[in-house]
Amino acid sequence: MPAISQSDQANRSDRPNRSDAGRSRRRTYRLVAAAAGLATVGALAAALPAGAHDNRHGKPLPSRYQDVQLLSFNDLHGNLEPPSGSSGRVTELQADGTTKTIDAGGVEYLATHLREARKGNPYSVTAAGGDMVGASPLISGLFHDEPTIEALNKLDLDVTSVGNHEFDEGAKELARLQNGGCHPTAGCYNDEEFEGADFPYLAANVLDEKTGRPILKPYWVWKKKDVKVGFIGVTLEDTPGVVSAEGVKGLKFKDEVETINKYAKVLQKQGVKSIVALIHEGGQPASGSYNYNCDSSGAGDGISGPIVDIAKNISPSVDALVTGHTHAAYVCTIPDPSGKPRMVTSAASFGRLYTDTTLTYDRFTGDIARTAVKSANHVVTRTVAKAPDMTQLISRWNTLAAPIGNRAIGWISADVPSTGTESPMGDLIADAQLAYGKKLDPETDLALMNPGGVRAGLTYAAKGTEGDGVVTYAEGFTVQPFSNTVNLQDFTGAQLVKVLQEQVSGSNAASPKILLPSANLTYTLDLTKTGADRIVVGSVKLNGTAVDPAATYRVATNSFLAGGGDGFTTLGQGTNDLVGGDDLAALVEYLTANSSAGSPIAPPAANRITVVQ
Structure with a gap:
């Protein structure tokens, strides 16, 4: 394939x-200008009513x-x-x-x-x-x-x-x-x-x-x-x-x-x-x-x-x-x-x-x-007849994709949506990337996922031949189709806080991009304030302990964020870089290791960010 x-x-x-x-x-x-004072071709065309004819040929003139x-x-x-x-x-x-x-x-x-x-x-x-x-x-x-x-x-x-x-x-x-x-x-x-x-x-x-x-x-x-x-x-x-x-x-x-x-x-x-x-x-x-x-x-x-x-x-x-x-x-x-x-x-x-x-x-x-x-x-309602040529096209390509796409990679107990200020799907991906990061380097502390990289959620009762709750590779691919890598970088605590502030300031001030954190990172987002002040600095905690501005933290992100994408310029300034494997592979590995038909994984509670409005 x-x-x-x-x-x-x-x-x-x-x-x-x-x-x-x-x-x-x-x-x-x-058009030939009439002798009765119509001086231009345009004037004649404008004056004639719709359906008028060219007398020489008996053909209708355009309106x-x-x-x-x-x-x-x-x-x-x-x-x-x-x-x-x-x-x-x-x-x-x-x-x-x-x-x-x-x-x-x-x-x-x-x-x-x-x-x-x-x-x-x-x-x-x-x-x-x-x-x-x-x-x-x-x-x-x-x-x-x-x-x-x-x-x-x-x-x-x-x-x-x-x-x-x-x-x-x-x-x-x-x-x-x-x-x-x-x-x-x-x-x-x-x-x-x-x-x-x-x-x-x-x-x-x-x-x-x-x-x-x-x-x-x-x-x-x-x-x-x-x-x-x-x-x-x-x-x-x-x-x-x-x-x-x-x-x-x-x-x-x-x-x-x-x-x-x-x-x-x-x-x-x-x-x-x-x-x-x-x-x-x-x-x-x-x-x-x-x-x-x-x-x-x-x-x-x-x-x-x-x-x-x-x-x-x-x-x-x-x-x-x-x-x-x-x-x-x-x-x-x-x-x-x-x-x-x-x-x-x-x-x-x-x-x-x-x-x-x-x-x-x-x-x-x-x-x-x-x-x-x-x-x-x-x-584009689904109550009309399907176009047969499109049905044939989809069938042909699905036949080629089926050996990969139909493979089960995990089980979920309910829908895992990709919507909201803090999306459960984004949280799940962050958890998967933290687990993957720890396999690459046990010193990995946390993971951050960009919301634009979460292209869809997971549906419990998805259409197809698989049973309810089964997650297929095709569904996982729809969630993360970019083939980014999972990268590790070192940042100071002060830089980490600055990254969080960049969610709501600079180029993201008008349209915030809220990163999805792994389960061990929590903080407060105060929407009653403006700009970088929306991040309550003292609330940023890792494993329940306030982040030390002078300490060094190992952070897992996808390669897009590691390059400073989405306005997160500070994420492009990390040190001690380590480039890992495919980010979808990290999600597949996490779902396979942490779920089964008898013990499906539950959607994250999306409670890592406390929002004040």
Whole structure:
């Protein structure tokens, strides 16, 4: 079976739009100005009603306005099968103010929904906002996400931006996903060479350090007859802060606004005036319900986060923003620099939603009539028929993955969720890494796990052939898919406290990243205070004893944190480094050693951090 691995512009030329394949070339409409004072071709086209005819040929003239359907989604993360637990549900706001949850997601259902949505819409384009791959479940991650690219090809995805997770395995692997070819170490699967994506990945703000040029195409133009819409794709500028150093080696990530504005001018010079930005950065809506009215009080009032400032500064020449990264669901208008409302959307994550946006194209100006833009998120329900081609795809890859994925690695007595300020799943991983660290070096004192590395929880009654409470390797892989290593480093007590303070200060001040501690580390998080003061210094205790600022402590973390990832710069300053083995292997070993069918492991109580609110 293949190995599991983590996280020059090499593009194929623009392919023809699928909806036009096999059809005649785009018709050019020629209008003759009438003698009655209509001086220009544009004036005549605007004056004629829809359905008017060219008298010379008896053919209908196009109407001035053409609705273009933009279908979009983001943050799929290789979730080909329906996600389980809370990852596979969305919250819907009801008319009476209550909410209900709906099971959602799964590429078999996503394909059906998108295909149904396209019916009756000959001018339809499908785009995505990044993180199509990376941190993927075993069915995709085990095969370096080739199954997901294959599925996206079948979904008729037209274009996507890169996201941070597209760099989990580095720029060379991203180029392979775009262009095809067998994996350099795992080789080919099924004796077939991987064909790559037949849609362009856009990376306008990701530059090769040596050449200063984008590593992939910065923009792409969708064309349908006389209608043209340009797409610019960027990922968040802080990608190096959320991806391993190896994954972004040799790359520069530029400012999102500066980059989009630059290429908007390029598109305009080429005569493309209708422009959509695909941005792998997002915000947080005021409600967790996917159908929440984001503009209930006014444009931009229902959303916060990085995307707000980005949207307010992107050139007015850009007509709509498709965003992602935060896994939130929203359809909002945010004022552009001229004060004019502009649509900003995100479709949650894991294929649970898709966004249907109507862009009204003005043939007279070649631009989008923004006052007519409409948008809504739709649930990818599981009540529709499965797309047979996707079922076949999933079955084929599951057959390859089954010998590894179905192996039992442990037993749990109840669900182990990955949500909350202190998640039980994160605590369990920290305990596993401490146990593994002690095997490497008995002097290991504690372990810390980053919340972003906990991709899912464990479900007691998981779907599949195994019995209730059984944890399979596939489930473990879904929890920890990055193939990080468990690293040991020495820190002073003062440094350890500073690490905890970095959870809620510096780059993490606005959006705290609470580390998950092993069971022997406890402290108080006081949310009534601000910044670093939220960590009550005297409360930081190891095995019940206050941490000594001058003492040395041996700390186990994954390699991402050991490199200073997620804004934890102090964790990148440890000494006496020791690089261990795979972090998933550490979890597997811990579950196998500490659970059985007759004595399953219980979810951690998540009481290591005392939160004051």
